[in-house]
Amino acid sequence: IPSSWLADETEKVREGYTSESGIPYLTDMDSYYHVRLVRNYLDHGSLGNTVSEDGKPWDSRSYYPEGRSADYQPGIVWLTAGIRNLTGISLDVLEYKLAAFVTALSALAAYLIGWRLKGKLSGLTAGLLIACAPVYAMRTCFGRFDTDMFVIFIELLMILFLTEALRAGSRRKMLLFSLCFGLSAVLFSLCWTPRNTLLFGGLTLAGGMLYVLFLCVTKQAGADMRDVRSFFRHDEVIALSACALLTVLALLITSGFTAFSSIPSFLGFISSTISAPVGEAVLPNLSGSISELNQARILPDHFGQIFTAYVPGSQPTVINGTGGFVAVLLSVSGFGQLFFACFPRSGRRVDTCQVRTCALYFCVLGVWSAGCCYLTRHGVRFIEHMSIPVALLAGSAVGAIRIRIPRLRGKSGLTLTEKRSSFLQARLFPALHCAEAVFPATVGTIQSVADIRPSVTDASCYAMRFIRETAKDPEAVMTGV
Numbered sequence: 001i002p003s004s005w006l007a008d009e010t011e012k013v014r015e016g017y018t019s020e021s022g023i024p025y026l027t028d029m030d031s032y033y034h035v036r037l038v039r040n041y042l043d044h045g046s047l048g049n050t051v052s053e054d055g056k057p058w059d060s061r062s063y064y065p066e067g068r069s070a071d072y073q074p075g076i077v078w079l080t081a082g083i084r085n086l087t088g089i090s091l092d093v094l095e096y097k098l099a100a101f102v103t104a105l106s107a108l109a110a111y112l113i114g115w116r117l118k119g120k121l122s123g124l125t126a127g128l129l130i131a132c133a134p135v136y137a138m139r140t141c142f143g144r145f146d147t148d149m150f151v152i153f154i155e156l157l158m159i160l161f162l163t164e165a166l167r168a169g170s171r172r173k174m175l176l177f178s179l180c181f182g183l184s185a186v187l188f189s190l191c192w193t194p195r196n197t198l199l200f201g202g203l204t205l206a207g208g209m210l211y212v213l214f215l216c217v218t219k220q221a222g223a224d225m226r227d228v229r230s231f232f233r234h235d236e237v238i239a240l241s242a243c244a245l246l247t248v249l250a251l252l253i254t255s256g257f258t259a260f261s262s263i264p265s266f267l268g269f270i271s272s273t274i275s276a277p278v279g280e281a282v283l284p285n286l287s288g289s290i291s292e293l294n295q296a297r298i299l300p301d302h303f304g305q306i307f308t309a310y311v312p313g314s315q316p317t318v319i320n321g322t323g324g325f326v327a328v329l330l331s332v333s334g335f336g337q338l339f340f341a342c343f344p345r346s347g348r349r350v351d352t353c354q355v356r357t358c359a360l361y362f363c364v365l366g367v368w369s370a371g372c373c374y375l376t377r378h379g380v381r382f383i384e385h386m387s388i389p390v391a392l393l394a395g396s397a398v399g400a401i402r403i404r405i406p407r408l409r410g411k412s413g414l415t416l417t418e419k420r421s422s423f424l425q426a427r428l429f430p431a432l433h434c435a436e437a438v439f440p441a442t443v444g445t446i447q448s449v450a451d452i453r454p455s456v457t458d459a460s461c462y463a464m465r466f467i468r469e470t471a472k473d474p475e476a477v478m479t480g481v
Contacts, residue, residue: 017453021092024143027452031145035095036061037072038080042091047072075191076147096142099149103140107131109156110391113163117361117392118399125434126395130156132441133387134310134448135321135380141449148384150191155388157184158204159368163360165239166208174239182246186254194255200385201247203371207364208240214342214359296321296376296383309444312451318376321383322390324440330433331390334397335369338362361396365389394437401430 018024026032037047040059044050048057048070057070079102080094107127115123130136130152139148161184165177188197215236297317305311306325319325341358369389375382 019092021090023092023096026095026145027141027143028146031095031143033062034076034145034147035091037070037077038091038095040070041074041077041081042084046070047074047077073147073189073191073193075150075187076145078190095145099140099144099146100142102149103136103153104131106136106153106156109153109160110388110395113156113160113392114395114399116163117357118396121430121434122395122399124395125398125437126391128434128438129323129327129391129394129441130387132309132438132445133321133323133384133391134441134444135316136384136387137445138448138452139381139384141452143452147192150187152384152388154184154188154191155200155204155385158188158201159364159388159392162204162208162240162243163364165243166211166236166360167357168235168239171235171238174235175242178239178242178246181243182250185247185250189251189254194251197247197251203368204364205240205244205247206371207367208236208243210363210367211360212236212240214363215356218342294380295378296380307440309440310448312447316380316383318373318383318386320444321380322387323394323437324444327390327394327437327441330397330437331369331393334393334395334400335362335366337397337400338365338393361392365393369393398430398433398437401433 026035040047040049046057048059050058050060050067052058052069058067059070060067062068080091080098083089083098084091084094107130110130111123111127113123114126117123136148136152138144139146158181161177161181165174165181168174168177185197185201188194188201215234294315297315299319300306300311300314300317306319309320309322309324309327311317311320319328322328338358339362342355342362344355369386372382372386372389376386
């Protein structure tokens with residue numbers, strides 16, 4: 001086949017996926033819905049394009065001709081409109097690239113947590129694994145203008161602020177980080193569904209509660225909290241109570257009682273997603289036809305695929321979607337290291353602060369791991385949340401390798417062999433472990449993003465326009481099988 005012919009055909013295909021402004025189309029219909037909300041906000045000052053009879057913003061283009069309420073999480077709209085007004089950048093550019101830039105902050109937040117846990121190398125590994133988690137990258141890459149850009153970043157902020165509040169050495173710092181935790185809950189409820197704030201904020205708080213229970217039953221942490229009368233006067237209990245109270249207040253301020261009243265229906269929706277297969281109920285289970293709500297598998301189809309982070313043409317699995325088998329194996333190792341660090345051997349010199357730090361992250365990340373493992377059974381979309389404990393625990397494992405290496409640099413009179421051994425142990429081995437964890441995730445992310453194609457083209461617009469112009473009944477309903 002002549003190369004010139006291939007070039008011409010490639011250019012024709014590229015033009016079919018490119019708008020008049022020269023920017024590729026967005027990848028899904030949800031992104032275009034958010035685009036319309038931003039334009040409504042800039043044109044009308046609200047998320048709706050009109051106002052209902054009771055004076056509330058109304059979206060007349062959804063569920064046409066009746067329309068529906070424009071009550072939606074405004075975080076993505078406010079951020080995009082604010083950047084556009086401040087910088088003058090075209091909306092076409094912001095809508096196409098903003099998500100990729102915002103999600104880079106997630107890597108920074110993961111680095112800070114990993115650095116606090118086991119040092120710089122731990123933070124570097126955790127940050128790279130978060131940034132290169134394939135499922136997360138596919139949901140936040142160029143051309144995806146969706147609320148997923150905020151999810152992992154704010155969840156990492158919750159973990160960071162709660163752990164810092166529980167580690168704070170003074171009441172002032174403790175209350176400051178507790179306030180930051182409450183503000184991150186406000187951001188979460190403004191950027192994503194408020195009930196999910198309860199879900200993932202609750203996982204974080206549950207980890208903090210488990211840590212407090214650890215302090216109650218062990219003497220190794222250096223805190224005697226077995227006296228019921230003095231229990232509520234301890235800093236950890238005050239910090240945890242403040243975080244929980246501020247989270248509830250944040251939800252009441254931003255969404256009222258709606259977030260709490262929707263919990264039963266939300267749990268019922270999740271359970272019905274799997275329990276009623278398509279075709280076996282009175283009506284088909286439409287939730288089962290949504291790919292991101294399908295039950296996630298742990299392992300891919302073939303053994304050789306567990307070492308990769310992306311399998312082309314296959315639904316993501318937990319192993320592949322979080323960075324590959326090596327990253328998951330390191331996370332299990334990191335989890336075990338934190339567990340044994342909580343119970344040091346008798347007779348050894350114990351660093352109380354280090355024990356409490358390991359116990360704190362063991363409890364928080366352990367609850368996150370268990371919760372996300374359960375959630376992945378109810379939807380592929382929860383794999384991206386699983387990347388948080390995997391990345392942080394894998395980073396902890398790599399950082400522990402660096403910490404356990406004997407420091408020979410300060411010794412004098414070392415032979416050449418000892419110096420080479422010191423270099424291998426102190427630099428090369430930890431770097432290799434970091435590379436073997438991050439490399440599959442990096443390659444998998446590149447492959448997954450390269451395979452993404454816009455799901456909306458000119459043909460989609462022409463088809464919708466044809467239906468609108470030729471449908472005789474203005475209230476006709478279009479269905480698909």
